[in-house]
Structure formats: C-alpha cells, structure tokens
Amino acid sequence: MEKQQDRDDAAVHIEDPWYDALAAGWGEPGGADDPVPPGAPAAPATAVGGPGHRTGEIYLEVHRSAAFQEVRSRYRRFVVPATTAFFIWYVAYVITATAAPALMARQVIGAVNVAMVAGLGQFLSTFLLTWAYARHARLRRDRAALDLRWAVFDRTRDTESVPGEDGWWGSPTGLPAPGHAGAGEDGK
Amino acid sequence: MTGDHQTLALVLFSAFIAVTLAITTWVSRNRRGSAEEFYAGGRLFSPMENGFAIAGDYMSAASFLGISGLIALYGYDGMLYSVGFLVAWLVVLFLVAELVRNCGRFTLADVVASRMCERPVRIASGTSSVAVSVLYLVAQMVGAGSLVALLLGGTSDAARSWTVVGVGALMVVYVSMGGMRATTWIQIVKAVLLMAGATALTVLVLARFHGDVNAMLDSAAAQSGHGRDFLSPGLRYGTDWTARLDFISLGLALVLGTAGLPHILSRFYTVPTARAARRSVVWSIGLIGSFYLMTIVLGFGAAAILGTGTVRSSNAAGNTAVPLLALDLGGGAGSTGGTVLFAVVAAVAFATILAVVAGVTLASSASVAHDLYASLRRRPGGGLSEVTVARVAAAVIGAAAIALGLLARDLNVAFLVGLAFAVAASANLPVLLYSLFWRDFTTRGAVWSVYGGLVPAVLLVLLSPVVSGSPEALFPHLDFQYFPLQNPGLVSIPLGFLAGWLGTATSAEEPHEAKHAETEVRALTGAGAV
Numbered sequence: 001m002e003k004q005q006d007r008d009d010a011a012v013h014i015e016d017p018w019y020d021a022l023a024a025g026w027g028e029p030g031g032a033d034d035p036v037p038p039g040a041p042a043a044p045a046t047a048v049g050g051p052g053h054r055t056g057e058i059y060l061e062v063h064r065s066a067a068f069q070e071v072r073s074r075y076r077r078f079v080v081p082a083t084t085a086f087f088i089w090y091v092a093y094v095i096t097a098t099a100a101p102a103l104m105a106r107q108v109i110g111a112v113n114v115a116m117v118a119g120l121g122q123f124l125s126t127f128l129l130t131w132a133y134a135r136h137a138r139l140r141r142d143r144a145a146l147d148l149r150w151a152v153f154d155r156t157r158d159t160e161s162v163p164g165e166d167g168w169w170g171s172p173t174g175l176p177a178p179g180h181a182g183a184g185e186d187g188k
Numbered sequence: 189m190t191g192d193h194q195t196l197a198l199v200l201f202s203a204f205i206a207v208t209l210a211i212t213t214w215v216s217r218n219r220r221g222s223a224e225e226f227y228a229g230g231r232l233f234s235p236m237e238n239g240f241a242i243a244g245d246y247m248s249a250a251s252f253l254g255i256s257g258l259i260a261l262y263g264y265d266g267m268l269y270s271v272g273f274l275v276a277w278l279v280v281l282f283l284v285a286e287l288v289r290n291c292g293r294f295t296l297a298d299v300v301a302s303r304m305c306e307r308p309v310r311i312a313s314g315t316s317s318v319a320v321s322v323l324y325l326v327a328q329m330v331g332a333g334s335l336v337a338l339l340l341g342g343t344s345d346a347a348r349s350w351t352v353v354g355v356g357a358l359m360v361v362y363v364s365m366g367g368m369r370a371t372t373w374i375q376i377v378k379a380v381l382l383m384a385g386a387t388a389l390t391v392l393v394l395a396r397f398h399g400d401v402n403a404m405l406d407s408a409a410a411q412s413g414h415g416r417d418f419l420s421p422g423l424r425y426g427t428d429w430t431a432r433l434d435f436i437s438l439g440l441a442l443v444l445g446t447a448g449l450p451h452i453l454s455r456f457y458t459v460p461t462a463r464a465a466r467r468s469v470v471w472s473i474g475l476i477g478s479f480y481l482m483t484i485v486l487g488f489g490a491a492a493i494l495g496t497g498t499v500r501s502s503n504a505a506g507n508t509a510v511p512l513l514a515l516d517l518g519g520g521a522g523s524t525g526g527t528v529l530f531a532v533v534a535a536v537a538f539a540t541i542l543a544v545v546a547g548v549t550l551a552s553s554a555s556v557a558h559d560l561y562a563s564l565r566r567r568p569g570g571g572l573s574e575v576t577v578a579r580v581a582a583a584v585i586g587a588a589a590i591a592l593g594l595l596a597r598d599l600n601v602a603f604l605v606g607l608a609f610a611v612a613a614s615a616n617l618p619v620l621l622y623s624l625f626w627r628d629f630t631t632r633g634a635v636w637s638v639y640g641g642l643v644p645a646v647l648l649v650l651l652s653p654v655v656s657g658s659p660e661a662l663f664p665h666l667d668f669q670y671f672p673l674q675n676p677g678l679v680s681i682p683l684g685f686l687a688g689w690l691g692t693a694t695s696a697e698e699p700h701e702a703k704h705a706e707t708e709v710r711a712l713t714g715a716g717a718v
Contacts, residue, residue: 055706059706059710059715062713063708068708068709068713071712072708075712079282079283083278083279086275090275090439091439093271094439095436097425098421098435101420101421101422105416105419111402112402115264116264119268119271123271123477123480123481126274126275127473129278130469130470131470133281133282134466137466138463145714146713148713149714153715
C-alpha cells in the first residue's frame, strides 16, 4: 500500500519511464499540468493487491475499481456524443449535397453559397473536435490512466513468478502475456 | 510539354530516389533485425515525426492530382471528396488510435485476437488486411504508370510498364532492407515536400487574385462554362438517384474506411505510448486538413486560371490540372519559372506514390508474416524467423502488385482507392470496434464479421457496372451486372456489422468476462502495452 501512496506524489511521475513530457503540442494550448479534478480517485479504490493474485484477477479487480470506472466513463461521456454528433453532421451534409442541391446553392455572401459554408464548416468542426478531444484527454484522463497503469504494473510484478506466462507477447516490461491463450482462465 | 520539363523532373526525381536510398542504407546499417525494429521502427518516433509520417502515408497522388482535378472539372462535387477524407480522421482519433496502440503489437489482428480464440481470428483479419493492402497498392501502381505518361509525355505502353516495374522494385528495396524505420523517414521527407509544394502553389494562386477568394470563385464559375452551378453540388453526382446513392456509398466508405486501413493502423505502433499516438493523430489532422484546404484552392484556381475546357482537353479525368496550373503560375510554357514549377510538381507526385507504396507494402508484409505465416505454419516456433518471412513477403507482394498493376492499368485510380476504403470499412472496422467496445463479442462473431464484410464487398464489386455491362467497364462486352452502384460500401458496411452481431448471437461460446475486462483496462490505461 505504500507504493500507492507514493504514486500520489506528483514528483514520482516525472521519473516515470512511460511518461512522455506533458509538452503542449499542436492544438493543445497551455494548462498541461492541471491535475485531475478533486473528487476523482486517482488510485483504485479496491486496491487489495498482493502476491498470489493472478493476472486475470488483477485485471478484473482493476476493471471493477472506482478509478477505472471513472476513467472509462469520462472517455465515453466525451466520445459517444462527439462521435454521434460529427457522424450525423457528416451524413446530413453528404445527403443534402446529393439530394438537395438547390438548397445548397443558395447564395450567402458574394460567390459563397450554403454549400461552401457547410463544406468549410466540416473542416472547422473537425479541427475543433480534434482540439477538444486532445484537451479533454490530456486534462481529464491521462493522469488517472497512468496511475492505473502503474497499479497494474506493480501488482503483476508481484505475481511475476507465475509459470507459463511468457508467451509470444514477450513484453519488455516483464508483464505477463495478455494475448496468451488461457491468460484469462488463470484467474478463474 | 517540352524536353526541359522532362529533364528537370527526372533530375529532381532521381535526387529523391538517391536521398531515400541513402536513408534506407543508413538505417539498415544500424538495424538490429528484430521484429520490433522491422515492423515498428523500435517504437521511438516522436509524435511530430509520426504525425508527418501518417500524413505522408495518407495523402496519395490520387488526392494531390485527382481531387484538385475533380474540382477543376466538376467544381463543388470534387470538394466532397476532401471533406470525407478529412472527417474520417475523427473516427481514427476518437475510437481507434489510442486503444489500438495500447492493445496491439504490430497488426490489426493483434488487437482482435487478444481476447479471442487466436488462430481463426488471426487468419481472418490477416486475410482481409492483405486484401485491402493489395487493392490499395494496385491503385497506386496504376497511378504511377499513368502519371509518367501524363507528366513526361512518355505515352508509350513500354514507358508505363517500366515505370510500374521500377516503382515496384524500389519499394521492395525500401521495405525489405529498411523496414519501418526507413519507410517512416521516407514518408516524412515526402510529407514535407508535398506540403511545401502545395503551399507554394496555393500562395501563387491566391497572389494571382490579390488574396481575394471571392474573385477567384467568381472567375472559376465564369471560366468553367457552368456559371454559378459550378460552385454548388450536383454537376457530377446529382444526375440521377443511382449517382446520388453511389456518392453516399462512397462517402460512407471514405469516413469509415480510414480507421480500417492496415498501413494507417500500423503507424500507431511506431510511437512509445497511447498519448504519443493521440498527439501524432492531432499533428496529422492538422497537416491533412490544411493540405485538403489547399487542394480546394488549387482546384478552383485551376478552373479560374486555365479554364475547365483546357484542363479537360489535356486529360479527361482532370489529373493534369495541377501540373498545368504550375506551368501557368511559373510564367507559362517555355519560361524558366514554369519549367521549374512543373518539374517540382511532377517530382513531388512521384515521391508521393513511392512513399505510399512503401508504407502499404510494409503493412501487408507484416500481415502475411505476423498473422498468416505465424498461424498457418505447422510447427509453432519452427521454420524461418518472422522478419525473414516479412522481407520475403514484401518481395512477393511487390511482384504481385507489379503484375496486377500491369493488368489493371486501364482502371480508374479513384475507383480502386474507393474500393480499398470500402473493403477496409466493411471487413476491418466492424471487427475492430466490436472487439474494443462490445463485452459479449465472441470468436465466431469476429470471424463472421470479417468475412461477412469482405465477401459481400468483393462480390458486389464483381456484379457492379465497373466490371461489366457498361462501356467503361473492365469487360465491356460481357454483362453480369446486377448491382447498380460502383461503390459497395452502402450495403457491405452494414453487412459487416450485422454479420458480427449475428455470429455472436448464434455462438455457443460464453462471453469471457475476464478477457473483456483485461481488454478494456489495457485499452484505456495502457497497462501491459509494449
């Protein structure tokens, strides 16, 4: 349990080998170091790992933890409405363009008509959604996801001695083989 | 087209080949020969590098020359392509890039097979990946052949055939010697060249109209011979309901197919983390979006400056619109500026084809070696090493693509690309989304979903007006056309999703809670990712 408390210390993250620097890239302006808002547990609430737990069980346990459910619901709460919205907007655009050219030909300003505005609107909405998604993932998911990754890593390392877990996956991190046939059954 | 253009274009293109071969040699000297190195370039590219490489993989000559040409000929209807090609990246960004990076290792089949009974699923998605790649490859080879004829004036059949053979041989050298690392650097060099070329031309077009886009559009409408109709949809796809449905079908295939293209998926494995994969997609959306915006300016600019009639008389499909525009912007035929710009555009187009071809060949050789060979060999662990098989596979696929490229050289390139997207959207995307997001998905569902998309897509094409029953068909004298649309996506994509659901519903296999939990945790957190 000490390891998990250490993990809450932000300084630990910097030495994290998987932690690529939070530099603000294209479309991700500023605010790179905002922590996960309070109220969201950063480590699994049901952290009861230890030697003896097999891989399948560890994943099931993490899957049930409040921290993981929170990461997943944050991901879904963004992705499901955003995907629905851009898909409907695109299909509506294609159908209107092919089925109702008269509507699309209506003039707006100068040579610019509804069709031009809608087409450029598709470009604009794509850029905006890209920016929003990158920002949302960086601020609301990345840190919690990394903590969970560490939690799984710590606990699988404790059970590393389990035989027969070195399949073709051959992970350099020493993690057990997730694609290994039967890895899931081990937990049963 | 005078000899000056040809000489200078050949010099520039030889320089590109020399530089890329130097990269390949340099990279293969430091190579360790592991699968990690060959398929994923050691997974150490930065998001920016990978973003340029993704853009380089995606922006084919078909989009540079083809879309601008379509806009120059049909106005707004050409623009519909650009929109579809860009919006598709939201599917990749939201649903695929990070999760695939976290769950997979080298190929699409890695993601799907990790929670299923491995062998049948791996064979199914390996087969569909190879099918998509070969279709895409043939399109690029055919494009390379016609490009030579168009740009260098070498209209003889021998010149086209030798170009196809040459492109095929070069790509085999790049891929089998340099693997992913060399391929990635070639994509980056090409993406920079393409963006620079397109930006220069766009600036020149806008400068011609003193930055007044409205004046350019007015002029385009006036020069097109269609008046205001040129700026609104309907010139190409508005003729009858079959044409309209055909375009809707193509639009669906474009948007859903990108996320199922094997050479795009394999690019996410070249960066260390899911976060890096996301940032590379953000980079590539920025690059691809600005590139397609520039092709719109170039297309309308070509119509405004050259006139639609001139473009059509040079090449009925519009593929020469951009080279002709470059010639005019540089000062017209015979001038130094015109010669240089024309040669630059020609060289950039060649570079584009070579780079795309190398990327697709690498992805399909990975599918052959990592999915098909590894599953089908008799003794697991015996036989040749996977990387050796991949190198041989690259040579075999190269040879097959050369042969098919020579056979299919009269087919329309845009149609072939649209078909590759349709097959990717029908066979690869449903199984990928189901295995990432559906708890009850089973092995039978995965296998049915792949074949349930692949078989209808290919069958519907065989029964379409592209193959028989119309004057432009592959076999114009036969008539076994029963399906009215050229693009099968509208029917085959829903069938792929339906087959996956049906296979799962009828399967006796119990959904495996632990494996689903593992997939979800791994996908969203990166736990256990390589």
